[in-house]
Amino acid sequence: MTLLVGDIGGTNSRFGLVAQGDLRPDGVRTIRNDDHSSFEEAVAAYLDGAAERPKRAAFALAGPVAGRAAKLTNRDWPIDADALQTRLGLDHVALLNDFVAQASALPHFQAGETTPIGDVAPSNAASKAALGPGTGLGVAGLLLTDGAWLPVPSEGGHIELAAVDAREFAIFALIRRGFGRISAEHVLSGPGLRRLHEALAAVEGAAPPDLEPAEIVAQAEAGDASAAEAVALFLRLLARFAGDVALTFGAQGGVYLCGGVAPKLLGLLDVAAFRAAFEAKRPHEALMRKTATVVVTSEVAGLIGCAAAVRSDRAA
Structure with a gap:
């Protein structure tokens, strides 16, 4: 099952799609946060141009994560995983602190990265x-x-x-x-x-x-x-x-x-x-x-x- 992944900062958000059994994203695109009034709108903007519609998502966020909710440190974007699931028709959304995501990536880099x-x-x-x-x-x-x-x-x-x-x-x-x-x-x-x-x-x-x-x-x-x-x-x-x-x-x-x-x-x-x-x-x-x-x-x-x-x- 394809996974929607996102690395969400205060200024920009980078999204991609990861195929089943893989860890590396395809269709990577960076979106300016200032162009959208909410996190949900930014995700929707990426999905509108995506090659397929995934049913699961995971987002790395530059801010504290408390269970199913988070707030970016440098942008007034409250993020609610359950609300995202409902609005975007996703089966599951996982929220991670950005450095938990960075740490999780460490064993998986290729040459040149x-x-x-x-x-x-x-x-x-x-x-x-x-x-x-x-x-x-x-x-x-x-x-x-x-x-x-x-x-x-x-x-x-x-x-x-x-x-x-x-x-x-x-x-x-x-x-x-x-x-x-x-x-x-x-x-x-x-x-x-x-x-x-x-x-x-x-x-x-x-x-x-x-x-x-x-x-x-x-x-x-x-x-x-x-x-x-x-x-x-x-x-x-x-x-x-x-x-x-x-x-x-x-x-x-x-x-x-x-x-x-x-x-x-x-x-x-x-x-x-x-x-x-x-x-x-x-x-x-x-x-x-x-x-x-x-x-x-x-x-x-x-x-x-x-x-x-x-x-x-x-x-x-």
């Missing part, structure tokens, strides 16, 4: 973890238990993040003023990169720059010293956090950086520095040296993950 950071290859014989900076910081585990993959949702992006040297302490102290604490998401996200850039300027006594994250990355690529330092710090903190996530989930099968931000930073990534920060987890350096770090570059990871989760009956 990932880029390794370092020489260690990921393994499908051990548990894995997915994390990804974006508007926020998503985290999920994928445990291998009794030969089956079990996705584990997490709010790991909100754990406390520690500074480890005097410069980081000074930067974190400035950022902490606005939040009372420093969570990983406060600095390891698009807004977090901007906070790091502004705090670095303040530490140097310079006027705070007014740049969007994409502009900071562009300036770093052009050789601007302050932007390059902000991106380097961001990547070092991301590596340390990825190491913490690996230890938390026992992810000896690999830690995967997912979402749209990490691939855009590959050109600025110092592989040796990233691996050094990732592996510096005394007394487990030897374990960390054997744990792969990977950037996911597939544009359909969320769709693959939807199909994988439903096919395993974990998200139905």
Whole structure:
């Protein structure tokens, strides 16, 4: 039976159809959310042009999922699975957190859909973890238990993040003023990169720059010293956090950086520095040296993950 899959963000929604016995989507199409007043309308717009009318659906959502209901973090679209079934004539609708879907996809990528950071290859014989900076910081585990993959949702992006040297302490102290604490998401996200850039300027006594994250990355690529330092710090903190996530989930099968931000930073990534920060987890350096770090570059990871989760009956 064909499965309708969707990866739903705040700005765009990507849909596809997955054939029975497969995990990879066909007929993939991206729809601008601003063109539709509700999630139901966006799904209907895709189905109007689809090659066939599926009876089951699974949607990965950038927001919290509570049973049969969900709400996107960055769009006022309340989503009700039962209402979707009724309006669209579907037999069943499954709702997943977007990073549960990302984690579910990890064992199923093809060549060219990932880029390794370092020489260690990921393994499908051990548990894995997915994390990804974006508007926020998503985290999920994928445990291998009794030969089956079990996705584990997490709010790991909100754990406390520690500074480890005097410069980081000074930067974190400035950022902490606005939040009372420093969570990983406060600095390891698009807004977090901007906070790091502004705090670095303040530490140097310079006027705070007014740049969007994409502009900071562009300036770093052009050789601007302050932007390059902000991106380097961001990547070092991301590596340390990825190491913490690996230890938390026992992810000896690999830690995967997912979402749209990490691939855009590959050109600025110092592989040796990233691996050094990732592996510096005394007394487990030897374990960390054997744990792969990977950037996911597939544009359909969320769709693959939807199909994988439903096919395993974990998200139905």
